[in-house]
Amino acid sequence: MAEKTKVAFVCVHNSCRSQIAEALGKYLSSDTFESYSAGTETKPKINQDAVRLMKELYQIDMEKTQYSKLLSEIPQVDIVITMGCNVNCPAIPCVYREDWGLNDPTGKDDAEFLKVIQTIHDKILELTKRIEQNKFL
Numbered sequence: 001m002a003e004k005t006k007v008a009f010v011c012v013h014n015s016c017r018s019q020i021a022e023a024l025g026k027y028l029s030s031d032t033f034e035s036y037s038a039g040t041e042t043k044p045k046i047n048q049d050a051v052r053l054m055k056e057l058y059q060i061d062m063e064k065t066q067y068s069k070l071l072s073e074i075p076q077v078d079i080v081i082t083m084g085c086n087v088n089c090p091a092i093p094c095v096y097r098e099d100w101g102l103n104d105p106t107g108k109d110d111a112e113f114l115k116v117i118q119t120i121h122d123k124i125l126e127l128t129k130r131i132e133q134n135k136f137l
Contacts, residue, residue, distance in 0.1 A: 005131050007081060008094070009081050010038055017116060022066055023060050024117075039070065046067070076093065079098075083100055
């Protein structure tokens with residue numbers, strides 16, 4: 001069997017959107033691809049609102065299985081998804097890259113977080129379908 005496609009969800013601090021994407025990638029699509037997240041800087045802990053809402057919505061405890069990582073800490077990947085950093089979006093080698101253009105909900109209310117989580121959920125499912133149909137590699 002061929003190796004699973006490796007997908008990296010990348011944003012500058014690797015503390016919120018990319019962590020949500022990694023968690024949902026593992027939760028929804030681990031049969032199709034391996035999920036990683038990383039950034040060019042790290043935070044001491046994952047965004048606590050994101051942690052709380054992911055527990056409520058999916059019973060996923062991101063703090064148990066994930067932490068804020070640098071790009072150098074993840075393996076070579078096939079697909080890079082940037083979250084919409086607008087600033088210095090990190091460049092790492094890959095076969096395919098796209099930007100999801102998501103606003104950072106950090107410091108905003110739950111409604112903003114829920115919107116971002118739902119968007120990531122939908123985009124993960126769409127990405128899964130495209131990987132399964134070999135739309136990239």
